Amino acid sequence: MKKQTKLKKRSWLGILIKLVLFGALLVLLFIGSIYLEVWGKIPSKTELSDLKQAEASLILDRNEDLLGKYFVFDRSIIEFKDIPKYLVNGLVATEDARFYEHEGIDYKSFFRVFFKSVLLQDDSAGGGSTITQQLAKNLYGRKNHGLFSMPVNKISEMIIASRIEAIYDKDDIIALYLNTVPFSENTFGIESAAQRFFNTTTSNLSLSEASTLVGSLKANHSYNPRLFPERSQFRRDVVLQQMEKYGYIDEATRLKESNTPIEIDYHKFTYNEGLAPYFREQVRKQVSQVLDSINSADDTEYDLYTDGLKITTTLDNTMQEYAEQGMISHMERLQTQFENAYGAHAPWLKNDELIQEVVQKLPEYKRLQAKKLSEAQIMDSLRKKSKKPLFTYEGDTIMSISTIDSLKHYLKFLNAGFVAIEPQTGAVRAYVGGVNFEHFKYDHISMGKRQVGSTFKPFVYTAALESGLEPCAYFSVKEITYTDEEGWTPSNASDGEDDPYMNYSLETALSRSINTIAVKVLEQVGIQPVIDQARKMGVVSDLPEVPSLALGTAELSLMELTSAYTSYVNESVPSRPYFIEKIEDKDGRVLYGYKPSTPLDAAYSEQTRETMIEFMKATINEGTAKRIRSTYGLSNDMAGKTGTTQDNRDGWFMSITPNLVMGSWVGNDDHRIGFSSTGIGQGANSALPIVANFVSRLNNNNDFNSITQAKFKTPSDDVLEALDCDPDKRDGFFKRLFGKKKKEKAFGE
Structure with missing residues (x-):
């Protein structure tokens, strides 16, 4: 009987060993299939050695202060030497404490995640990705492979991470990571994040500001310092605690920084918002023409939105701020004066012929007309109310309003233009093409007569x-x-x-x-x-x-x-x-420099x-x-x-x-x-x-x-x-x- 029991145990043990070996073989085959690119292409070392990321082109004022950007992704590339040491330390302490010890893969973290997250479906296991693996994800994203998405993507990132570590040193990897990682509000890279949330450069970030941005990487929406300042401050303090834990700062420094509230200086660089949008649009048109000429003559492929160009303009940021402030403060008062003077007899309310003529120019009117609707049906449709954003000087508001009423709302607004030119050179120092670029795109300086x-x-x-x-x-x-x-x-x-x-x-x-x-x-x-x-x-x-x-x-x-x-x-x-004034490529080579034309008599x-x-x-x-x-x-x-x-x-x-x-x-x-x-x-x-x-x-x-x-x-x-x-x-x-x-x-x- 005992002999039979021993035989059964040996039999089950043998089966278990075979199953383990078979499972290991399957895992190896699975990893091998990923390595052999059965699940998709993996970049080679040659490709990784020539990484090129889409980089925002910068618009600078006459003093080379940032005025705006043109981009597909809001990313500005910086070098490792421009990154403060405490920013690097905060990143390592929070995201990858053994970063300087591994070669791209932290196997201890990997197996913890693999067994707890993949096999046991335990979401509390954490991500387990090293900074280098996260860099791989930032560079190449993740693909959908159904139920196999997580293991395929994780192993792909491990392979890429190993190749990256074989090519680049740790400082380069930190720089690549901070240049590619997404921060809050679809902002890519530490330089763009520093500019947006603190109106400064990476090299000038304080310890508190650097810790705030590092903290937001865990969940860039939830820890957005503009939207959720208290939550962001809590997360910043966690980063400071991690830095103390790993010996990068002492307790006194942590306490001092933790007791300092976060103060953001928010500057959003978008097409419709920010300083001098009408001017930036004029510059965009001119730069596009210059690049077309350069590309045609030199057989190059410079792209305004991806090549990280530096465009130095004639504008003075401070003068531009004064011009915009001066216009808006006056126009708000003048608009009230204008409307009160007309009262209930305003033409945008009482002039039916005028209103009808403007209505008939609306794209929506023409679309309905193309459907062969009668005039009455078109007007009924345009009188239906829906929620629409409306411009006011107090700030945009959402109202339930018809298309016709929205038209009347905008028809009443006065507009304005202001330009300041240095007479000896022709340099444009301030340029305000209208009261609000988002709602009134028409440029009243260069377009209108x-x-x-x-x-x-x-x-x-x-x-x-x-x-x-x-x-x-x-x-x-x-x-x-x-x-x-x-x-x-x-x-x-x-x-x-x-x-x-x-x-x-x-x-x-x-x-x-x-x-x-x-x-x-x-x-x-x-x-x-x-x-x-x-x-x-x-x-x-x-x-x-x-x-x-x-x-x-x-x-x-x-x-x-x-x-x-x-x-x-x-x-x-x-x-x-x-x-x-000039256009430079991202390496500082001047592509275009302004040359005064022959003066008029x-x-x-x-x-x-x-x-x-x-x-x-x-x-x-x-x-x-x-x-x-x-x-x-x-x-x-x-x-x-x-x-x-x-x-x-x-x-x-x-x-x-x-x-x-x-x-x-x-x-x-x-x-x-x-x-x-x-x-x-x-x-x-x-x-x-x-x-x-x-x-x-x-x-x-x-x-x-x-x-x-x-x-x-x-x-x-x-x-x-x-x-x-x-x-x-x-x-x-x-x-x-x-x-x-x-x-x-x-x-x-």
Whole structure:
């Protein structure tokens, strides 16, 4: 009996041994099948030795501070030398304590995970992956193999990890890992994470900040320091405890850091958000053109979104912040003023013809129309409510609203543009193309053209001076009806200019923006000479050959107009605006460098230039732009010109300082919707405050003293003598009694 029992035990033992051997054989065969790439390709050592990851291209301002990025994956590559030692220590202590002891695979952790997680289905076993295995996962991702997904992927990563360790040293592996690992909010790599959450570089991360980012690797959403600060701080403290446990920091350091709250400085680099989105879009277009040219000429394949290019621009980040702040703070107040002035009779509410015309341009309307729906059916569909995000100055909000009501909501918004150009070079220092890029993509600096109103008058007066007209030439303010222009009678916006016997000098007429005199000056000089003068100043848009040109019926872009004004402080030569200083590849090789094109010829004489500056200084000091002094208290040396178009549709303000020329425009994108009154819509009220807010902020920053404290050169004695006259004079008694009574004439008569 005992003998039979022993035989049975031996039999079961033999079966068990065979089963174990068979199981081991199956495991070896399984591992071998993975190694032989039955389950999919595994990168070779040759491929691993030439790792190339998609890397975000960086947009830098003039001081090489980060402005934004272009990317498929938000990743910026850094070298090991730029990684603080405590960041490396925190990573090793938390993610792979035996990192410097193994060669890519920590077998102790592996077998723990294999038996507990794979065989026993125990989720508490942990991941068991080394930093090198995690790097393999970051580089090549994981594939779906059904029930075999976990073992196939784990073993694949082990094979890749072993090959990586055979090629790279530990420092390189740490750098590769930190450059590829995903952090919170789909941010790849430590450099991008440092920029996004702490507005700094990896090398400047503090111990607390580094520990916070390392801690987020365990679950990058759950430990997002922006969304879950308390949870993130708890996880940071765990990282600090691990660092103390493995001797990287002492207890005193841990306690000090643990008692410090996390302070993020969040900067999101996305297409719609962040600093200067309109400018970044213009740069994107220009860089794409440059790269296309380089790739075509050199047979290269540079890609803006994946090759880690460095694009240094002309923009100044601080000036851009001031410009955006100055615009939004003013536009929010102006929007309220605009809506209150219309009240319940606003055109976006009551003008059915306007609303219907805009509705019919909607893509949704055209889609429904293509389905052969009737007009009534289309309108019923567009009146159905659904939840939509809506722009407001208080922040975006979600509302249940119909497509038509959403259209009315956006139709009411005023928009704006602001640009600041360094006149001596053409470098664009600030660029705000609209009030909100996400909701209003249209760029009001470079894309849009609107009637420029009285900002065109300096071209008329410049041409007049060039033709030999004296600065102290006087013109009557009296209205004239031009019979050959369909009885057109230009009038003045101000009731104070209605004395028909008053005569003004050119300086006074321009500073007060007197329409009747501007037309008379144009008449005396001639339309074609004025157009020729504008062309010399860089204006390329169509200019109507009509008397109303003097009042700014021409349509120009804000960039075009501002560029022309740079000539007044650039030795009479208009500068050509540019955006990009240079483009470098990720290794620092310069692919493109800005080279100034041959400058244009001087558009007018130095005497005319000095005289025009004096004319436009008077506009600021005592004319239509005097709010710069009276309301905003700015004492800067400044010249300028306001502009308001017909029916108060557009407000303009052009401002000149010795080292910066600024232009601003305000209006509704639908030109049929103007301001309800000149008091609100005039350039001095609608556009001037944007410039004033910007300059006020510059004045408070000593870094910009070269701009804010710059002075115009004293005019020559000849110019001062030519300007030495009374600003106005009234016709004497006998001239009033016996002077011409004619109030009608043909233009040019």
